[in-house]
Amino acid sequence: MSSRTVFAAAHVVADPFADSTPDGPAALDWDATLAFRRHLWAQGLGVAEAMDTAQRGMGLDWNGAAELIRRSAAEAKAVGGLLACGAGTDDLTGAEHPLTAVRAAYERQLQTVEESGAQAILMASRALAAAARGPEDYEEVYGHLLRQAARPVILHWLGPMFDPALEGYWGSADLDAATETFLRVIAAHPGKVDGVKVSLLDAGREVALRRRLPEGVRCYTGDDFHYPELIEGDEEGFSHALLGVFDPLAPLAADAVRRLDTEDRTAFRAALDPTVPLARHLFRAPTRYYKTGVVLLAWLAGHQDHFTMVGGLQSARSLPHLARAYELADAVGLFPDPGLAASRMRSLLALQGVPQ
Numbered sequence: 399m400s401s402r403t404v405f406a407a408a409h410v411v412a413d414p415f416a417d418s419t420p421d422g423p424a425a426l427d428w429d430a431t432l433a434f435r436r437h438l439w440a441q442g443l444g445v446a447e448a449m450d451t452a453q454r455g456m457g458l459d460w461n462g463a464a465e466l467i468r469r470s471a472a473e474a475k476a477v478g479g480l481l482a483c484g485a486g487t488d489d490l491t492g493a494e495h496p497l498t499a500v501r502a503a504y505e506r507q508l509q510t511v512e513e514s515g516a517q518a519i520l521m522a523s524r525a526l527a528a529a530a531r532g533p534e535d536y537e538e539v540y541g542h543l544l545r546q547a548a549r550p551v552i553l554h555w556l557g558p559m560f561d562p563a564l565e566g567y568w569g570s571a572d573l574d575a576a577t578e579t580f581l582r583v584i585a586a587h588p589g590k591v592d593g594v595k596v597s598l599l600d601a602g603r604e605v606a607l608r609r610r611l612p613e614g615v616r617c618y619t620g621d622d623f624h625y626p627e628l629i630e631g632d633e634e635g636f637s638h639a640l641l642g643v644f645d646p647l648a649p650l651a652a653d654a655v656r657r658l659d660t661e662d663r664t665a666f667r668a669a670l671d672p673t674v675p676l677a678r679h680l681f682r683a684p685t686r687y688y689k690t691g692v693v694l695l696a697w698l699a700g701h702q703d704h705f706t707m708v709g710g711l712q713s714a715r716s717l718p719h720l721a722r723a724y725e726l727a728d729a730v731g732l733f734p735d736p737g738l739a740a741s742r743m744r745s746l747l748a749l750q751g752v753p754q
Contacts, residue, residue, distance in 0.1 A: 405444040406644035407451035414706040441652040444480030451642040457709030460489035471514035486521035533569030533579040550592035646695040676726040687714040698739040
């Protein structure tokens with residue numbers, strides 16, 4: 399793809415035979431997890447690794463994330479795949495930490511990502527949100543990290559609909575004020591920010607921010623509700639993409655974005671617009687549980703052999719929600735083998751006592 403840089407934030411595949419508990423370390427099926435990344439790269443997409451789609455902070459701790467980053471980086475080198483990985487502060491435990499500890503945690507994780515050879519995504523931090531007393535604390539911490547980053551990073555602004563602990567990020571619950579702080583951080587460190595990932599589910603706000611970014615700084619949409627219009631763009635620009643919904647939509651999304659390489663905007667929208675009802679269903683409130691639908695669709699599509707998730711998160715969505723996800727995915731032709739998908743969905747329904 400030449401017209402847009404597109405990352406799919408990838409899920410992880412749990413080991414269903416591990417004797418684990420919801421509050422214990424994640425046990426992953428590494429073969430299946432890495433095979434799914436090869437699937438994404440084969441579509442021409444980049445992989446955004448160890449992000450919230452991988453249940454970061456919802457079952458996958460930093461030790462598991464670090465191993466995931468190292469293994470995915472090795473796979474990316476082997477196949478020539480584009481890879482960016484999340485660096486945060488989730489190795490901190492306990493309720494609150496001073497800013498010095500938050501900064502040190504970021505530094506440790508940034509080092510892990512950079513030593514793997516991947517590009518870093520500076521993730522929004524629950525610990526920083528708890529410790530910061532105002533915008534100046536965000537500017538100090540991010541400024542310190544950007545000055546020492548070995549290569550340009552992606553800044554991630556994740557809204558509270560994805561993680562309630564991030565309410566008031568960038569020092570204010572007023573999004574206009576938060577935006578000004580965000581832009582000051584970027585402007586103060588030219589050449590150190592490759593782009594920004596915006597996950598606020600507000601298309602108008604993203605467009606307004608996109609138009610104010612310094613030249614050369616990309617906007618990667620993280621809006622799983624409005625992605626077709628934001629990626630298509632307008633006369634003043636467009637968004638690249640870093641999306642959790644492109645995990646299940648990978649083949650359809652990749653084909654659609656290739657239409658933009660030939661400037662066929664009509665074909666792009668015709669290919670991608672029909673997927674929006676599915677995306678909106680997967681990401682409906684409480685939005686943070688969208689991962690359950692993503693893993694369901696991976697199982698139905700044949701990318702893994704079971705519907706088991708780290709931390710038992712397969713139980714986070716209702717049976718009617720999952721059934722509707724199947725219907726919407728089938729309607730857009732998402733499943734390589736519709737018969738397999740139907741058979742697996744019937745088995746899930748039967749397990750829950752639904753008459754066949």
